[in-house]
Amino acid sequence: MLNRNAEALFWIGRYMERAENHARLIDVHYHLQAEDERMLEAGGPEEESADAPCKWTRIVDALGSRESYEAQYGSYSEPDVLYYTTLDRDNANSLVSCVSHARGNLRTLREKVPSELWDTINSFYLWLREKQPEDLMKESPHLFYGRIKEWTALFQGISQSVMPRENEWHFIECGRYLERAENTLRIIKAVGNAASGDGWNNAGAYPYLQAVLKSVSGYQSFRRYYADGMSVESLVEFVILNPAFPRSVHFAFHTLDGHMRQIELQDKQLKSAHDRIIRQVGKVTADLDCLEHEDMVIDRNGSIVGHLLEACQTLGTLFAKTFFRMGEASA
Known part of the structure; x- marks a missing residue:
């Protein structure tokens, strides 16, 4: 089951989680845009300075695609950014590309996974590929991207309900939760960069952190x-460290650790490499367990988020070197 199949399963989890994250990033932007408009109405600056980054760069920067976007489009505008992140097949990380990659990987495994998974992802892809740029704005971007989140939730719900808890399941979930941790951290970083020069630690940053909460559906939780004891540090603490909130970084890494430990291997050499990944994940979870509220107060330069992002990237590379033969699946 390893190598090609393991890689395909892992990336199915990552790509479907990434598709959902794209929809959430759009929500972040619109929350922030509404706040910008409110501040203008309240007497804030009428326009950004010439050297200020365009507000639509928030989304492109969060995806790490600024160079690619600017080479293709040059300037930033709402229609171009929405098309690039959603429907542009030349962008390997656009929403339609992510769903297409996940579908392609699942196609190679149709005999190994329940048919309901294929039916769902195939229907999602067929629905999305027919969309045109004008469809993004026809009713409301909120409604369109809300539908995207519903599709990804349907896929996740069906996989939770029907997949046997065997290696196939655990590889999908490993990909999902590694991607989720990285996506949550990227949202924090992107919105933090959008806040003023002092980052999170200023009174004006609160609306930006509120946008982070709404983007991960965590505001009510x-x-x-x-309650009413809101502070910048409490908001960051909740999204990173809360052990019960399913989109927190803490929850994602601890769940990843659990799925890694459930993967069963027979080959001794491979099992040794697998144990190394478990130890690396354990180091990150131990770091998270040791962080406290006071650490959020003094982290003025975002070093905690940066460290955790590097850990996600290291784990992705280590996972690939252990289980995959590069190029055998669409990753």
Whole structure:
């Protein structure tokens, strides 16, 4: 089952989670745009300075695609950025490309996974590929991207309900939760960069962190924990460290650790490499367990988020070197 099949399963999990993240990034942008408009109405600056980054760069930067975007489009505009991140097949990380890659990988495994998974992802792809740029704005971007989140939730719900808890399941979930941790961190970093020069640690940053909460569907859950005791540090603490919130970085890494330990291997050499990955994941979870509220207060330069992002990238590389033969699946 390893090598080609393991890689395909891992990337099915990553690509479907990444598709959902694209929809959430759009939500982040619109929350921030609404806040920008509110500040203008309240007497804020009428326009950005000439050297200020365009607000649409928030999405492109979060995807790490600025160079590729600018080479293709040059300037930033709402229609171009929405098309590039959603429907542009020349962008390997656009939403339609992610769904297409996940579908292609699942096609090679149709005999190994329940048919309901194929039916769902195939229907999702067929629905999405027919969309045109004008469809993104026809009703509301919120409604369109909300539908994307519903499709990805349907896929996840069906996989939770029908897949046997065997290696195939655990590889998909490893990909999902590694991607989820990295995506949450990228959202924090992108919105933090959009805040003023002092980053999170200033009074004006609160609306930006509120946008982070809404982007991960965590606003109501946050209020249950903190009520009216809101602060910048509490918001970051919740998204990174809360052990019960399913989109927190803490929850994602601990769940990843659990799925890694459930993968069963017979080959001794491969099992040794597998144990190394478990130790690396364990180091990250130990770091998260040791972080406290005070650490968020003093982290003025975002070093904690940067460290965790590097850990995600290292784990992705280590996972590939252990289980995959590069090029045997669409990754």
